[in-house]
Amino acid sequence: MTAVLRTADVLSYLAEAPPRPVGVTEIAGALGLSKAVVFRILASLRDRGYVEFDSQTRRYLLGPRSLALGMAYLERADVRQPVHDALVTLSARSHETATLSFRTGWQRIYVDQVLPADDIKMVVPIGRLFPLHAGASSKAFLAFLPAAEQDRFFAENRRLPALTDRTVVSPRALRAELEQIRADGFAASRGERQPGAASVAAPVLDSHGHPAAVISVCGPSERFEARRPQATELLLAETARLSRQAHPGSPLPF
């Protein structure tokens, strides 16, 4: 249904565009739709509270109903609860931050994190979308995708934007790295997504062997490097345990 797809795209644009109000023309241009269509979609979404209207600037913003949607997602019984204990364990034993990510399309989203007691800690943005090529968690998803889907990723993302000066932007180099990650069973990175941050990440595999989620341990890169070997070991123990619990059919393997 094109109308529904367009609606979803308008919402996504409002969400991903900087937290600044956006106009009809901008959205229409970005999504390749006519102004009239975008206007009508926004009017309807406004009616339902998903979108708000700044009558001053005549621009549109997300509305409070969007927040309700997000929090409802987090309250889904199966989303975080089963893994949260694993994150607590990982963070406690590694003295670093443990995170949980899911994939949507060619992006990834942080869904949960547990912070260490230490004064200096890394905090990741829950609910923010990141591309699938930068950082250990992203690469862990990509590396364990079925070969066909991995090919589709490279076909549809010929250019890999740099988030930092350490982001891998060469498809060739990334492909080589993914092969290594698959062989190792985990991904490592330093400052690819966020300057000064380092991490190890490994997937939780569902009953088909596809990555259902990725867990990472991450921290400030200087001190993390020393802890990396131990963190990796702890991480792999947990992801292996969770993958074994895989429950066929469910979107999540827990």
Next chain:
Amino acid sequence: MTAVLRTADVLSYLAEAPPRPVGVTEIAGALGLSKAVVFRILASLRDRGYVEFDSQTRRYLLGPRSLALGMAYLERADVRQPVHDALVTLSARSHETATLSFRTGWQRIYVDQVLPADDIKMVVPIGRLFPLHAGASSKAFLAFLPAAEQDRFFAENRRLPALTDRTVVSPRALRAELEQIRADGFAASRGERQPGAASVAAPVLDSHGHPAAVISVCGPSERFEARRPQATELLLAETARLSRQAHPGSPLPF
């Protein structure tokens, strides 16, 4: 646009229905749509990651993209930042929880809160929707709505569901109370929305004098009663200050 409105309603149903997977038939029945329509809407939303599918039970759940939407709303520059300082002040001086709510339709949503240092504290659910008739924050919205809109509320909500055994369920009684609230400039409640909780709430008014947001101070009812007078005074000072900053046109008055 009916398709967009229907899409919004399906999402809202998924969000407000308990955090349990729901089926096509249930949604179609609840929203008065044909199964085919709901099916197609869900298929499209699934394609964009707003909805997930549990192939085991053949039921639908919210997807991670919904979370991205919610967090993007919170990152809107103007949503919490300008009021957050006021909440910090209120919580620190009252030693209780200070909250911020917005309205969507005939519901209200917690958007921010600041907790006291005390071991025993009240915590409200950010991003959850509540009806406009139960609790001090809700009544503060209702009481300061323009008369015409208030009438529409009572016309469209002839039955007021009880959230607790102290919820005001009689429209007559509620109307009388709203008049009093309007005269006082603030609303008070005890256990109307949540057993054992008490609060005072007052609106922040925009340049038209309409309630743009509601701030409340709330806590465990036993200890809160003693602190209520002082909390009320502090609250009214802050809401008056914020209302004066009202900025015409913008959806928020800050």
Next chain:
DNA sequence: AACCTTGTTCCACTGAGCGGTACACTGTTC
């Protein structure tokens, strides 16, 4: 004051989406 560029409205055409129906499937009940 002329000029863009924005959001908004209009309108006749048309194909996307409608819903009634039929189907495949699963879990339950007798």
Next chain:
DNA sequence: GAACAGTGTACCGCTCAGTGGAACAAGGTT
């Protein structure tokens, strides 16, 4: 274990909702 009642899914011809191009109003900018 067979009939059943429920589900989600697929089909298809009709029809009106939604389309997009163009015109309009209203600010902003030069």
